[in-house]
Amino acid sequence: MKFLNHNAFFKLSLALCIAVCLQACKGKADDAADEDAAVKSQTPVTVTTIGDTSLANYIDVNATSTYLQKNYVKANINGYIEKSNVQPGQYVTKGQLLFVLKTKEAQSIGNHISILDTTFKFTGINKIKASASGYITQLSHQSGDYVQDGEQLAIINEGSSFVFLLQLPYELRSTLANNKSLTLTLPDGEKLNAQVSSLMPAVDTASQAQSVVLRVNNNHPIPENLIARARLIKSEKNNTVSLPKAAVLANETQTEFWVMKLINDTTAIKVPITKGIETSDRTEILSPKFQPKDKIVVTGNYGLADTAKVKIVK
Numbered sequence: 001m002k003f004l005n006h007n008a009f010f011k012l013s014l015a016l017c018i019a020v021c022l023q024a025c026k027g028k029a030d031d032a033a034d035e036d037a038a039v040k041s042q043t044p045v046t047v048t049t050i051g052d053t054s055l056a057n058y059i060d061v062n063a064t065s066t067y068l069q070k071n072y073v074k075a076n077i078n079g080y081i082e083k084s085n086v087q088p089g090q091y092v093t094k095g096q097l098l099f100v101l102k103t104k105e106a107q108s109i110g111n112h113i114s115i116l117d118t119t120f121k122f123t124g125i126n127k128i129k130a131s132a133s134g135y136i137t138q139l140s141h142q143s144g145d146y147v148q149d150g151e152q153l154a155i156i157n158e159g160s161s162f163v164f165l166l167q168l169p170y171e172l173r174s175t176l177a178n179n180k181s182l183t184l185t186l187p188d189g190e191k192l193n194a195q196v197s198s199l200m201p202a203v204d205t206a207s208q209a210q211s212v213v214l215r216v217n218n219n220h221p222i223p224e225n226l227i228a229r230a231r232l233i234k235s236e237k238n239n240t241v242s243l244p245k246a247a248v249l250a251n252e253t254q255t256e257f258w259v260m261k262l263i264n265d266t267t268a269i270k271v272p273i274t275k276g277i278e279t280s281d282r283t284e285i286l287s288p289k290f291q292p293k294d295k296i297v298v299t300g301n302y303g304l305a306d307t308a309k310v311k312i313v314k
Helices: 006-040 104-109 112-116 170-178
Strands: 043-048 051-067 070-074 079-084 097-103 125-129 134-139 152-158 162-169 181-185 191-203 209-216 227-244 257-262 267-272 274-278 282-287 296-299 308-312
Touching: 051 274, 051 282, 079 104, 097 104, 097 152, 162 170, 162 191, 162 227, 170 191, 170 209, 170 227, 181 209, 227 274, 227 296, 257 308
Parallel strands: 043 308
Antiparallel strands: 043 296, 051 162, 051 227, 070 152, 079 097, 097 125, 134 152, 162 209, 181 191, 181 227, 191 209, 227 282, 257 267, 257 296, 267 308, 274 282
């Protein structure tokens, strides 16, 4: 048998040590890689819990500002407008002088009759006053114009008749029982309190919507034909179990609904649910009965498979 000399033995031992070290390092590297892959496979999510809240099922409908009564100011003689005291958009009060008319006869002969006979009081002047308070929305004539008896001079929108007309689909007429008071939201964000006053005795032929008269307490002028939004509550529930709307997932046909529930700190499972009424940010959960301590995924849940690996982030 041949024996290795001392130098050869040293070289062989060194090679074996290097091989063992390389294998150990490779095993540690593989373990680290597996651990990194496991961490990367976890989906970052945030979670929420079940809450007891009051939910209301509602519908938003349009309401248009208008004046129910318009006062038509008309000439009461044939003659000329000697003076006009109003401008479009001006607010006038009941009894305020609007126009001064002069008959064409008086315009023609002037004061000659009065000069000939001082006892004969003839001026041919007629004064037209406002019969109601409101805004001048249309002015048809100015000073110097010739008008005939009964001709329209101006239109006054009576301020006391200002309302909003809510266009309510007839099938929702029963909701008015729970909506005697409403909040109107104007295009600029201003909110007005409104009261249901009456219903118009007709519906629109095309939309089958009935006009509901809403009275408002406004402390500044609101233009006519302004469209506001009114929220009608269709049904309301108190102390009902609900989740944020983002926590509820659905299939493409909106026939199946589910949430992702955590069974531990790293695993989420798919739990089918039956939902009730919805608001803009929450959904009622009718079944199953979740516990207050249950953790439900609220963000990062889209596309998660059953028993998905997750990582909770704050």
